[in-house]
Amino acid sequence: MAQVLSGGLRRVIGDGEGVPDGRVDGLDDADLLDLYRSLVLLRTYDERSVVYHRQGRIGTYAIFWNHEAMQVGSAHALADEDWIFPSYRESAIGLLRGIPASTLLSWWRGHPAGWWNPADYNVASICVPIATHVPHAAGLAWGKRLRGESAVAITYFGDGATSEGAFHEGANFAAVMRAPLILFCNNNGWAISTPLAAQTRAETLADKAVGYGMPGVRVDGGDVLAVFEATREAVERARAGEGPTFVEAVSYRAAPHATADDPRAYIDLARVEEEKRRECVGRYEGYLRRLGLLSDEEREEIRSGAAALMREGIARAEAEPAPDPSILFEHALASPPPSFAQDLAELRRILGRTEAGGAASPRPSGPEGAGPEGSV
Ligand SMILES: Cc1ncc(C[n+]2csc(CCOP(=O)(O)OP(=O)(O)O)c2C)c(N)n1
Ligand SMILES: [Mg+2]
Numbered sequence: 001m002a003q004v005l006s007g008g009l010r011r012v013i014g015d016g017e018g019v020p021d022g023r024v025d026g027l028d029d030a031d032l033l034d035l036y037r038s039l040v041l042l043r044t045y046d047e048r049s050v051v052y053h054r055q056g057r058i059g060t061y062a063i064f065w066n067h068e069a070m071q072v073g074s075a076h077a078l079a080d081e082d083w084i085f086p087s088y089r090e091s092a093i094g095l096l097r098g099i100p101a102s103t104l105l106s107w108w109r110g111h112p113a114g115w116w117n118p119a120d121y122n123v124a125s126i127c128v129p130i131a132t133h134v135p136h137a138a139g140l141a142w143g144k145r146l147r148g149e150s151a152v153a154i155t156y157f158g159d160g161a162t163s164e165g166a167f168h169e170g171a172n173f174a175a176v177m178r179a180p181l182i183l184f185c186n187n188n189g190w191a192i193s194t195p196l197a198a199q200t201r202a203e204t205l206a207d208k209a210v211g212y213g214m215p216g217v218r219v220d221g222g223d224v225l226a227v228f229e230a231t232r233e234a235v236e237r238a239r240a241g242e243g244p245t246f247v248e249a250v251s252y253r254a255a256p257h258a259t260a261d262d263p264r265a266y267i268d269l270a271r272v273e274e275e276k277r278r279e280c281v282g283r284y285e286g287y288l289r290r291l292g293l294l295s296d297e298e299r300e301e302i303r304s305g306a307a308a309l310m311r312e313g314i315a316r317a318e319a320e321p322a323p324d325p326s327i328l329f330e331h332a333l334a335s336p337p338p339s340f341a342q343d344l345a346e347l348r349r350i351l352g353r354t355e356a357g358g359a360a361s362p363r364p365s366g367p368e369g370a371g372p373e374g375s376v
Contacts, residue, residue: 002226008204008218009250012225013287021287024225029293035076035224036288037302038096039281042068044306045092045101049108052314053259058108060374062088065255066222069280070186072096073227074154074247077235083144085124085137085155088258088376089186093156097121101313106320112327113320122151128376131161134170134183141179141238152180152238154231160191162205171246175212180238182231183214183246186221188253193266209246221249222280225287254279258376325351 002010003022014021027035046065053061064071067089075084075096086093092104099121107114107126118124124140127133137155144151161167162185174181187205189196202208209216215237219230227249234245254275256263263272288294325347329340 002219002229007250008206009220010217010226010230011220011223012229013223013283014290016286016290021290022225024229027225027228031076032288032291032293033298035072035228036284036294038072038076039068039224039284040302041095041306041309042071042092043281044303044310045095045104048307048310048314049092049105050259052105053108057314057318058105059110060258060260060376061108062091062258062376063255064089064092066251066253066275066279067186067188069224069284070184070221070227070249070251071156073224074156074182074184074231074249077228077231078152078154081122081149081151082235083118083122083124083137083140083151083153085127085133085140085153087127087130087133087156087158087161089158090156091126094121094123097123099123100316101309102316102320105313105317109317111317111320112323113317131157131164131166131170133157134161134167135173136170138170138174138177138179138181138244141174141181141244142177145178145180145241150239152182152235154182154184154235156184156186158191159185159187159189159196159205160194160199161185162208163191163199171208171212171214171244174244175214178241178243180241181244182234182238183244184231185246185248187248187250188221189251190253190257190263190267192257192261193263195266204248206246206248212244212246214244214246216246216248218248218250221251222275222278222283224280224284251275251280260375 002012004010012022012024046063049058049061050063052058071090071093075093084093094104095101099116103114103116124133134155134157137153141153157167171183185205191199204218206216206218217230219226221227230247234247237245252271252275254272285294326344329336329344
């Protein structure tokens with residue numbers, strides 16, 4: 001069972017010293033190792049993606065280093081029939097549902113091979129506009145309820161998203177309709193350079209749940225077991241027809257917002273160092289070792305397996321043939337205006353010219369990866 005820390009944060013993992021470890025009912029040794037495998041998979045994906053970005057092999061990338069416990073703990077509390085609505089911060093969560101690494105890396109390469117049919121994995125498209133997927137998730141969850149199906153939905157968003165109208169609409173709609181939805185807030189303390197204190201006057205983000213008439217829980221976002229347990233309770237409520245729950249998972253962003261960001265201009269660097277020391281994969285590894293569940297050999301095997309998966313993923317993504325530029329126009333409008341044909345011809349002319357000029361060479365990066373970037 002989770003214990004509640006001061007500040008109302010639930011946690012299960014101790015610190016190996018004065019704070020004792022807890023246990024989560026219903027998780028056996030194999031489940032505990034599965035959680036570790038998923039954590040290492042996401043950590044490896046994230047660290048390799050930053051390298052691929054610096055090598056010019058993927059575009060702007062939203063780093064999720066130290067968010068893995070929130071993503072893994074919550075995703076493991078779901079059944080396969082349940083739907084996941086990720087934001088850009090959870091771009092790789094589909095790996096836990098079997099989406100190939102090459103597909104996700106293709107997405108960050110801006111390549112159409114990065115698209116998937118959401119119904120194949122019950123994982124919706126990665127949402128970049130802040131909070132616009134919250135009403136989508138509420139609608140899907142409501143639809144499941146209307147059809148008498150048992151599936152629930154979870155939607156992931158950040159602290160900044162709670163200031164958006166779409167968040168409010170989705171949360172209120174889900175509560176009024178008793179939609180089986182988990183509103184999972186990754187509160188990492190920052191919306192790019194805007195701190196939480198400038199985002200809200202609410203004492204906690206979970207307090208907002210009261211206004212919608214749903215329960216709000218706060219959990220240590222670096223504790224994969226506490227996140228799992230809190231999400232499992234929310235899933236059980238949703239499946240039992242009791243409606244949505246707001247889960248606030250609290251951490252502190254320990255990496256740049258994205259590869260286009262240099263947080264040294266605004267962040268509390270001492271706090272970042274502190275967060276890095278207690279990062280979530282290491283904390284869970286300590287827990288497993290104290291239980292005698294993880295040997296050095298197993299650790300190495302899991303890590304090298306994840307690294308191999310990434311090598312294969314990037315090789316496959318890079319082997320995709322360049323898409324034809326006509327794809328940009330084909331599905332935009334049911335009755336395309338004649339100007340589209342001219343635009344496409346112009347695009348082909350420009351691309352032909354840049355290809356001759358070697359546009360595919362890697363882009364330079366600044367100290368924190370800053371460079372000529374897109375936006376996430
Ligand atoms: C509607 C909308 N407005 C602005 C942006 C630009 N933008 C991208 S990320 C971001 C910050 C979001 O912060 P938060 O919700 O805390 O999520 P985090 O990135 O910390 O996970 C903003 C403002 C956007 N993508 N969409
Ligand atoms: Mg944030």
